[in-house]
Amino acid sequence: MMVKRNSLIFLTAFGLLLTGCSNSGLEITKDDILEVARDDANATKKECENVSIKEQKGSYIISFNTNGGSYEYKIGKDGIIQERNYKRSSSEEKEEVSTSEPVEEKKEETEVETKKEEKKESTSFNKNQQAAIDAALANAGLAQEDVTDIGCTLDKASQQYTVTFTFQDIHNTCMVDAATFTVLSSVQA
Incomplete structure (x- = not known):
């Protein structure tokens, strides 16, 4: 009788411990x-100047100004950037970019992917294009060998590079300032 009672107390305590741990997110x-x-x-x-943080349903709205322009973010309480707005201080252009949480999938390499790898290695870029690509990849936390289908073009009117690449079947497009090689926006599709 005593063993059953001690076992019951132990199981109850263990259950409460697990319940407490699961609720402490x-x-x-x-x-x-x-x-x-x-x-x-x-x-x-x-x-950063004029920093503002407002709490909304399940997210925060953050805005601040820098010498390069003004930024506004919508970031979920999980730390994932949901929206990103950037306005250059020297022009009236405004870029609005929405991003969502990336979906990571594991899959086996196929012949098509091997051909993409071979194609990627044969592409060459000038030093400014490579600097823009390096900035975009660093912003994404990736190395050039991690991605495929890398492209980089300069829009002379806006003085911005458009860097495109694919990572785990997710197409990424980054806008990089041609003068400072600062990533202005990033979109995943």
Whole structure:
């Protein structure tokens, strides 16, 4: 009788312990969210002025200004950037980019992918294009050998490079400033 009672107490305590652990989710603070936005904008704390953080349903709206322009982000409470707006300070152009959480899929390499790898290696870029590609890949946390179908074109009117690449069947397009090689926007489709 005593063994059953001790077992019951042990099982009850263990169940309560597991219940308590599962409800203690990771809480991301406003400072963490601001750091995500500043990191994405490639801006230091000192470079950011007029910082505003507003909480909405399941997300934060963060806005701030830098010497290069003004930024506005919508970031989920999970730390994922949902929307990103950038307005250059020297022009009235405004770019609005919406991103969603990337879906990671594991699959086996096929002959088509092997051909893409071979095609990727044969493409050459000038040093400015390569700098824009390096900035876009660094912004995505990737290396050039991680991606396929890399492309880079310069829009002379806006002085921006459009860098495109594919990572795990997700097509990425990044806009990179031609003067500073700063990533202005990034879209995944």
